[in-house]
Amino acid sequence: MMSPMQDLMASLPLAYPELLLVGFALVGAVIGAWGGDKTFGFLSGVGALVIASAGLWAIADRPEAAAELFQGAMVADGFGVFAKALIGLSAAATMLLGADHFRTINEKRFEYPVMVALAVTGMFVMVSAQDLITLYVGVELQSLAAYVLAAWRRDDARSSESGLKYFVLSAISSGLLLFGASFVYGFTGSVRFDAIASAAAEGAGGVGLTFGLVLMLCALGFKMSAAPFHMWTPDVYEGAPTPVTAFFAAAPKVAAVALMTRVLYDPFAAIEAQWQQVVVALSAISMVWGSFGALLQSNLKRLMAYSSIANMGFVLMGIASGAERGPAAALIYLALYLPATIGIFALILAMRRAGHAVETVGDIAGLAQRRPWMASMFTMLLFSVAGIPPFAGFIGKLLVFTAAVDAGLIWLAVVGAIAAVIAAAYYLRLLSTIWFSPPAAALQPASGTIVFTATTAAVLTFPVLVFVLGFLERWADWAVSRSF
């Protein structure tokens, strides 16, 4: 048994990514307080760099075997490392979008990079949580920063409304999470995942444990905006500034998915039969509801909100499909989904008219005639999110279908297939507006950063993927095999 001091010294090197982020947040806050909003550009640039390198550091410095940190409060393992890399890269990309956007609309406030860094810290803690307390701390750190970000444009009524709505609904889900965690603690006698796992394997807890787990699942479903806990998503997506929406659509989703996977496959692996039905139900409802809901939307961001709900349904299909293939499929699905969704938001940001970004589907009418390149990128990204081959999103769908069919959940795969067709209808509606409608008024030229982000995302959806997919697959398998 190591002394607490020895343990701390041994743990610190493995927690460098988190420490780096916290360090940036603290120092950045001081620099910002000293230099005022002039430092916005500098802090954003450095922040994006720090966040990306924190994610890459996690990968570069990955432990060979899972290693406990801070007396078992956290763990550094392959799964966490993979999720951290995804979170770091996507958060950095959206941060750059935000820096550019807020400069354009003159909302330069230095707290933005600091808040994003804190949210990312929370996500890193979430994905490496190894007991219920750490889990809750991570979730709350991430959420609190996210509320502030959602209400970033404080003079804008919709942005404030979105922040408030997010806060109130999210607080309820946090309550559920705590309530469920207290049940779990009460029936197993521990907050540590390994102790819960062995208690669950011995059959301790019974209905009480299941009850606690279901409450926790509801809360986590809320965080990843799975139906029927998705109600906040369209409003928050619509109200929040677009780069913040892009941020919400990417990094926190990874964190929530990774956390849910870890909770299900680590402490509750023994009662898979109980939670599988719940996850299957969440998955089916999300896919169907997300697809139908999006059909009726005319606001681009609301439409993307429903699209993300449906996509989370597909991720949940992966999670529901058992340890052999499920988590790896869910991870790869996310890795392929993130660039596409960030790219779409970048394009939405890029299309500005009379000082305002486009909002409704009608605003992008006839884009193919005004901006053929942009329209082509939009097309690739949308088809990728819709899962149409040969674009990247298709591989994700293929993997979760494979996982589900192997796990005997054929009917879920069929529901997914039908939902994907319904979803294709609204992606096609966007595309038909872009390609088939007479062009709307001319657009302002877009900034370089945003166009660069969108182009990178579009290139990632197909040409690069052919060569990268093999690596990605090996990484995901490695990540999962070292963890569960």
Place this chain on the structure above:
Amino acid sequence: MSELIAGWPILSILTFLPAAGALWILAARGPMSGQNPGFDRGVKLIALIVTIATFVVSLFAFAAFDPNGEGFQLVENIPWALGAAYRLGVDQVSMSLILLTTFLTPICILASWTIEKQVSAYMILFLVLETLMIGVFCAMDIILFYLFFEGGLIPMFILIGVWGGSNRVYAAFKFFLYTLLGSLLMLVAIVAMIGIAGTSSIPELLAYAESTGFDPNLQIWLWLAFFASFAVKLPMWPVHTWLPDAHVEAPTAASVVLAAILLKMGGYGFLRFSLPMMPDASHFFTPFVFTLSVIAIVWASLVAFRQVDIKKLIAYSSVAHMGFVTLGLFSGTEQGIQGAIFQMLSHGVISGALFLCVGVVYDRMHTREIACYGGLVNRMPVYAAIFMLFTLGNVGLPGTSGFPGEILTMLGAFQINAWFAAIAATGVILSAVYALTLYRKVAFGNIENPKLDAITDLDGREWVMFVPLVIATLVMGLAPAYVLDFTAPSAQALSQAYLGAAP
């Protein structure tokens, strides 16, 4: 000629040459975008050169191909992720369909010469579409097959939606969503098959189906999922309703590709997957498929008779002709399968040519209504003669390529069930009824519509378009053995394996 290309990845070159042409146009368009007639002309020329080059490459592949060889040839195999691999290879059936594709695409580009709207986008999409079509027939990995198979929806969707007729958006949606639903169900079945057989390679799946075989109860479900995709694509009655809409609204060249090649993917799918991989289920469902086929033949012929729109009439005649294809395929006899393959190739040429014929008068009059025409023979004698030939081919007159396919499929079906063959035979009569009526109304009589007075006969470009098609129709009709001997090894192997697996 085959030594010239020894060691070359000829199928990859063939598949991706059109896509490279698309990149060429893309690179050229950067500095010169905008409304520039000279540039548009250049783009059309690039597309034409690339598609002709692709045709030449396909001739090289054909030369390197051993007509008597068994199984897949010209194989390429590069490992990829997910257990899948980039595997290409062709057998006699796919080789002939590839030749059909590469033969028709330059003609389609010529037919698109009158396009004026967003020319470079149009040509890029067309070239990408050709890559995807060739890829479908080359793919020897089921995942790769699916990539190409479904990827083809995207360029077609945009082609119909941007350059189509007045109701084009509706038609594009219907086309895409109908086919997608079928495809996704097939994807679930593909995933299940890979899980059971442990491989995604088509030859290995075929070997597994022959040696071990999929569980007969499971086969029923797999068969239905594949059927959902291929029946929509083919299309079979009653899931054909997307076809008339898509055909009517699509620009001429897209109609040609749709009728001549995309529909064949359904037949090719039955031939490659349903029959050899799920023989028990195919036997089980044969009466069902036969019933749908003869309904398609008779009913679609009757519907075709009542059409007022030329393109719609031809679209319904396609549904009827595809009924012969499924009839022949599911008879499982060698004649039936040979006839089905022949019918697919012949229908590719003839229906493509008929859509081009419609395109010729549409370009001049901008209407497809039968009633607006009449007496064309007085002003356009050459056109009338060519249209006559293809009409007769559509009817299945001996001496044209329409005949051997129909007679062989009926022969094949007759051996299984004489009644179905008898009902199908009435389809031949009905096809004469609607096709000749159409011809009479359009070509014969006096000119009633004053606008037709100034209509001109074929110009040089249109001559170039039609001559190869006329030759193909007559050669395939007068000397069908060239084609039948070529496809015989595949058809024999398939038929023997299929009938051998009969319960």
